[in-house]
Amino acid sequence: MGEAPVFNNNDLHASITNGCYLKLKESESAIVVGNKTYVIGGLDNPASNGVRIFDKSTGEWVIPIVLGTKPNGFKGHSMMLLNNDRILIIKHNSKSNDCVWFLEVDTRFVQEQKKKFGTEVVSWSKGVIGDAERPIVISGPSGVGKGTLINMLMKEFPTMFGFSVSHTTRAPREKEQNGVHYHFTNRDIMEEDIKAGKFLEFASVHGNLYGTSIEAVEVVADAGKRCILDIDVQGARSVRASSLEAIFIFICPPSFEELEKRLRARGTESEEVIQKRLRNAKAELEQGTSSGLFDHILVNDDLEACYERLKKILGLDGSTDATLKTPTEVFALPMEISLSKIDERIIINSENADQKVVLDLSSMKGGAPGRTRGIRMYPAGLHSYDNADENV
């Protein structure tokens, strides 16, 4: 236990960090990590990208390369250093699904990027995400229509969705383009990259290696789009265990005979490969429909009808406002707050509001290296262990 230092920019116009006096601009606040002072916020000057670093060892200011999308404005925020590698930033007076941000300053991912760029690098990520931003995992046996449904979605909503381009060791089909449908690679290189921690998940499917690189998902998130992953059931299980808070959808054929018909009609595989995929389909269908792994199971009988049901799940059928649906209750934080930390929970206190808010960081564990994801936020009192808040 023990409370971490908290800085509230509203109190600060100047900051003394490790003996150095730094003059801060409006809406800026500072946190010391080792020899470096990270100054965050400021008058949204594009050149600053929201972060400047004072390096005490050289006495110089550095403008770092900034990865990820930064928060929209910093007026009113509190900060806390977590594990010496990332800074938690809570934006006051904003909705709960937009108030939690992380600036990674020294995580493994950031360290790798520093080596690559040869300069200071920091990385922004958003803590709590709404349903309208949650990645979508689509699984189902070969030939069931996953690709067809995903294409329809991307065509109708090109600015909303982005496809996570997987790596695979299988040979490209006639119309498949490298970097668009898959990153086609060979086993040695892919295994090397898996060892280096570059993959969010990977699996051996129909005798080939397939995997989602962290980069594939981040490229989509960085473009401000919602990521769609077409992966097998094993991959879905790995993603479920990661910090990527996805929605899991399993697509079933109306019958096994129809699946076989579609796979043959597609005409992209040899008879031997078709037989292998059909054999695997039995196990996939069993796992997909019985494991409880998937949030939704859709039968792709009539294509248009199935597509409409898919859109409904994603809140795109006009009956629901997708921007209002979030995995956690949406509430606004008050302007004046203070933060304290108990184990893996951050307690957000406000004198002006009766309700304390809990930010649960425990789900950050086991996630992809690099970007911080999978944070839960809820009003205190929902869980029995929240009683500990009384001691804060």
Ligand SMILES: Nc1nc2c(ncn2[C@@H]2O[C@H](COP(=O)(O)OP(=O)(O)O)[C@@H](O)[C@H]2O)c(=O)[nH]1
């Ligand atoms: N785990 C995992 N599975 C993947 C990935 N990319 C594709 N797959 C799955 O691999 C299987 C075979 O894909 P593919 O060879 O394109 O054949 P298709 O399903 O008949 O279109 C499908 O179940 C895909 O969902 C990935 O990155 N990870």
Ligand SMILES: Nc1ncnc2c1ncn2[C@@H]1O[C@H](COP(=O)(O)OP(=O)(O)O)[C@@H](O)[C@H]1O
């Ligand atoms: N509901 C459907 N009814 C009939 N054919 C379909 C339907 N959905 C997809 N197909 C066809 O089935 C074949 C396999 O679809 P595809 O999207 O490639 O499957 P997957 O990506 O799951 O392997 C394609 O030729 C596609 O046009």
